[in-house]
Amino acid sequence: DGGITQSPKYLFRKEGQNVTLSCEQNLNHDAMYWYRQDPGQGLRLIYYSQIVNDFQKGDIAEGYSVSREKKESFPLTVTSAQKNPTAFYLCASSIAQNQPQHFGDGTRLSIL
């Protein structure tokens, strides 16, 4: 089946630890995105990538990093610099920029 796969579903982070969230898509989409969702708020954009080896900061990029070495993969690293990392993280992709985005099922990150 085609789609966007995020893993793991749940992730726990210790203080001072970096963690990486996986996002893989087999839709042959060029553009990929990472969002953060907090209760009662809309989605906020962390990073986005239009093509391989290119990515741009979104509205809340501080404390996060990404890479886009392959078209189908866009992993997000939550670094120790992100002081409030507890949230639901959503990955999305679109066939191109300006096209509707489709989402994965998310990763819930919590602090131990």
Added chain:
Amino acid sequence: GQQLNQSPQSMFIQEGEDVSMNCTSSSIFNTWLWYKQDPGEGPVLLIALYKAGELTSNGRLTAQFGITRKDSFLNISASIPSDVGIYFCAGQLSTDSWGKLQFGAGTQVVVTP
């Protein structure tokens, strides 16, 4: 920051009733999208709107792109229990050449039998 105002924040309705929610902004949008999110899952695209005045249906769902390009609404007719969830509007600003999405804060819909 967030530029979309979505209302109502939540709705409690009886099965069979119609539901209406809307998003407004002071900015002009090129595209409006409506998503539904179930607990613990990612948002699913319901309807995409691309032209001012456009009215589009998807089963019991109907959405419109406002004439001023600053608002959109979503209607759900004859609600059923599986309509429960959070509905989000999202738009692409006309001033954003890359087409990043702005999201509303969501409307929580609860359907009672």
